[in-house]
Amino acid sequence: MADRSEIDALIDLMAKLPGLGPRSARRAVLHLIRKRGLLLQPLADSMAEVARTARECLNCGNVGTSDICAICADDRRATGLLCVVEDVADLWAMERSGVFKGRYHVLGGTLSALDAVGPEDLRIPKLLDRVAGEEITEVILALNATIDGQTTAHYIVDQLEGRVEITSLAQGVPIGGELDYLDDGTITAALNARKRM
Amino acid sequence: MADRSEIDALIDLMAKLPGLGPRSARRAVLHLIRKRGLLLQPLADSMAEVARTARECLNCGNVGTSDICAICADDRRATGLLCVVEDVADLWAMERSGVFKGRYHVLGGTLSALDAVGPEDLRIPKLLDRVAGEEITEVILALNATIDGQTTAHYIVDQLEGRVEITSLAQGVPIGGELDYLDDGTITAALNARKRM
Ligand SMILES: [Zn+2]
Ligand SMILES: [Zn+2]
Numbered sequence: 001m002a003d004r005s006e007i008d009a010l011i012d013l014m015a016k017l018p019g020l021g022p023r024s025a026r027r028a029v030l031h032l033i034r035k036r037g038l039l040l041q042p043l044a045d046s047m048a049e050v051a052r053t054a055r056e057c058l059n060c061g062n063v064g065t066s067d068i069c070a071i072c073a074d075d076r077r078a079t080g081l082l083c084v085v086e087d088v089a090d091l092w093a094m095e096r097s098g099v100f101k102g103r104y105h106v107l108g109g110t111l112s113a114l115d116a117v118g119p120e121d122l123r124i125p126k127l128l129d130r131v132a133g134e135e136i137t138e139v140i141l142a143l144n145a146t147i148d149g150q151t152t153a154h155y156i157v158d159q160l161e162g163r164v165e166i167t168s169l170a171q172g173v174p175i176g177g178e179l180d181y182l183d184d185g186t187i188t189a190a191l192n193a194r195k196r197m
Numbered sequence: 198m199a200d201r202s203e204i205d206a207l208i209d210l211m212a213k214l215p216g217l218g219p220r221s222a223r224r225a226v227l228h229l230i231r232k233r234g235l236l237l238q239p240l241a242d243s244m245a246e247v248a249r250t251a252r253e254c255l256n257c258g259n260v261g262t263s264d265i266c267a268i269c270a271d272d273r274r275a276t277g278l279l280c281v282v283e284d285v286a287d288l289w290a291m292e293r294s295g296v297f298k299g300r301y302h303v304l305g306g307t308l309s310a311l312d313a314v315g316p317e318d319l320r321i322p323k324l325l326d327r328v329a330g331e332e333i334t335e336v337i338l339a340l341n342a343t344i345d346g347q348t349t350a351h352y353i354v355d356q357l358e359g360r361v362e363i364t365s366l367a368q369g370v371p372i373g374g375e376l377d378y379l380d381d382g383t384i385t386a387a388l389n390a391r392k393r394m
Contacts, residue, residue: 006250006262010243016236018228019221023377028214030285032244033251033260039213044244046207047229051238053203054230063230065203088227180220 061106061123063088071103078102080137084127084156086110086144089180094142097187105130110148111155131164140194141168144178167194258303258320260285268300275299277334281324281353283307283341286377291339294384302327307345308352328361337391338365341375364391
């Protein structure tokens with residue numbers, strides 16, 4: 001089926017998305033072809049636009065469409081509160097809960113001896129710079145309750161101890177749980193019951 | 198987060214894909230932003246290309262990039278054998294098994310009293326035309342083993358009885374099963390053991 005080459009190429013690309021295997025990629029592409037005016041063309045345009053404009057915030061690592069993201073640039077947000085998360089999906093989960101009015105720092109992962117991920121591979125040096133340079137009074141560690149997440153939390157506490165108040169999300173985060181799976185209420189409860197480390 | 202509007206728009210569009218909810222759409226978009234050079238831009242280009250070129254075959258209903266699809270246009274394929282499937286995903290599943298060397302007719306669904314889908318809503322009139330006009334010796338019904346699939350099969354048998362040999366996939370298709378979920382070997386076995394109706 002020579003004339004399916006463009007369609008096959010699209011299926012192969014779609015199958016590279018997390019959560020989509022070859023079968024669901026085929027289903028998705030057939031759905032897109034059926035709705036090529038209503039969905040496929042708008043999606044192509046939207047992807048091209050995001051590919052052109054998306055960038056990581058130079059300050060916190062959030063994604064947005066400018067060098068400094070809207071949260072960092074928003075002077076209504078508390079400058080003294082800094083919430084440290086592993087990745088942008090966790091930042092989005094915190095934002096959906098709507099309870100946190102400070103700013104963020106996205107590490108971009110966790111320390112991992114197994115995967116040879118050290119502090120320099122994450123935004124940990126930048127975090128230490130921010131705590132030294134900005135008027136931060138409290139660092140809230142909102143890392144996943146996984147072994148690597150907690151190892152990373154301990155490393156950050158070691159680095160920052162005595163320089164700033166450090167708290168962490170507590171009540172409501174299940175052992176082994178990941179922030180991005182939690183409902184907004186659980187995140188709210190965990191933030192309100194944060195404990196000093 | 199005003200500067201996330203383009204990203205939010207992309208998430209909303211991605212969440213319209215079958216099998217992707219809001220959460221997996223967010224994950225997929227973050228993945229795409231991380232790989233914006235390697236994956237997001239190629240995907241945007243591929244989607245635009247498919248949106249521009251994809252069309253349904255005027256003869257059989259398969260999708261391709263020309264008015265008559267590559268299978269219908271391939272004169273090495275047996276003209277006497279016509280395999281009737283519900284949708285293009287089923288045609289693709291048959292093709293992956295590699296065992297069928299005839300041509301196809303894609304109904305575009307099944308008859309359904311509940312959803313008020315009648316013969317005219319499917320490519321059934323076109324099927325009757327093809328049997329009357331092409332040199333077809335055998336119609337192989339490869340419909341799903343669901344109630345609607347079998348209702349549709351019986352309707353087609355009623356229409357074509359006495360005009361052409363009609364067979365259906367038999368051994369190997371589980372009750373309630375859908376073709377697109379079956380492995381290639383099962384499809385091959387079912388085709389080889391097809392029975393006269
Ligand atoms: Zn930022
Ligand atoms: Zn065709």
